Amino acid sequence: MHVTEPFIEDYLAQLFPEPAGYLKDLRAFAEAEGVPIIDVQVENFLNFFLPLLGAKSILELGTAVGYSASMMARALPDAEITTVELDPDRAVNARTHFQNQNMEDRIHLIVADAAEFIQKDEGSYDFIFIxxxxxxxxxxxxxxxxxxxxxxxxxxxxxxxxxxLASKKLFKRRKITIVKRLKRLLYRVLRADNLSATVLPVGDGLLLIRRLDG
Ligand SMILES: C[S@@+](CC[C@H](N)C(=O)[O-])C[C@H]1O[C@@H](n2cnc3c(N)ncnc32)[C@H](O)[C@@H]1O
Incomplete structure (x- = not known):
């Protein structure tokens, strides 16, 4: 699901060149398995933004079958990526895909609950993808x-x-807790004195945050 109009999505989809190679097959694999992965427009954004940021160390929460980690590793050939996935079957697939692309030396896959992992983790990261x-x-x-x-x-x-978050028509009652939490989070982040943040209506909505206090 995208947050922009379908006709805009269709236009953008044909505007960018067709992906090729391993990532094309990996996206097709994820789709065939019904595994949600980053939207094509999010991928385009990351391909532009990550080299600009020059990140050397990345933490990703939510590996799935390794699509976004693989594409970030390609966008930043010198970066080390730690990526966390709870589902062991998805993690097995992700590991295979990292090995197939000779990325296993710089993509460190952790099979764990992301919240438990990050509460104990002592790493320092230039880019954290949640x-x-x-x-x-x-x-x-x-x-x-x-x-x-x-x-x-x-x-x-x-x-x-x-x-x-924006439309009562699209709102589903069983998702009320997540919707409330996301609304609260956006409200707080966008008003925090120590943060600079913005929301981009790309894919299903991206929130970008940096600290103002170092
Ligand atoms: C949207 S998918 C990640 C897609 C991936 N980043 C990509 O674009 O290729 C979300 C993933 O988070 C995992 N997940 C859900 N709850 C989790 C948790 N508590 N800890 C770690 N991973 C979790 C799911 O199993 C799923 O594979």
Whole structure:
């Protein structure tokens, strides 16, 4: 689900060149398995933004089958990536895909609950990509701010949550807890004195955050 109009998505989809090679097959594999991965427009954004940021160390919460980690590793050939996935079957697939691309030396796959991992982790990261359990985003954010290197950026995917934060028509009652938490998180982050943040209506909504206090 995108937060922009379908006709805009269709136009953008044909505007960019067709992906090729391993990532094309990996996206097709994820789709065939019904595994959600980053939207093509989010991938385009990351391909532009990550080299600009020059990140050397990346933390990703939510590996799935390794698509976004693989594409970030390609965008930043010198970066080390730590990526955390709870589902052991998805992690097995991700490991295979990292090995097939000779990336296993610089993509460190952790099979764990992302919140538990990040609360114990002592790493320092230039870029933190949050794409795991939406109901845990507040915990992920609190801990990510602790682990962010000076000048680093946090990116949260799906913050507009299929349009549910903005539209009563799209809102689903059973998602009320996640919607409430995401609304609270956006409200707080966008008003925090120690943060600079913005929301981009790309894919399902991206929240970008950096610290102003080092
Ligand atoms: C949207 S997918 C990640 C997609 C991936 N970043 C990509 O674009 O290729 C979210 C993943 O988070 C995982 N996940 C859900 N809850 C989790 C948790 N508590 N800890 C770690 N991973 C979790 C899911 O199993 C799923 O594979």
């Amino acid at each position: 794409d795991a359990a939406k109901g845990q985003y507040e915990i992920y954010l609190r801990e990510s701010l602790r682990r962010l290197a000076p000048g680093g950026v946090i990116l949260m995917d799906n913050v507009l949550f299929h349009g549910m």
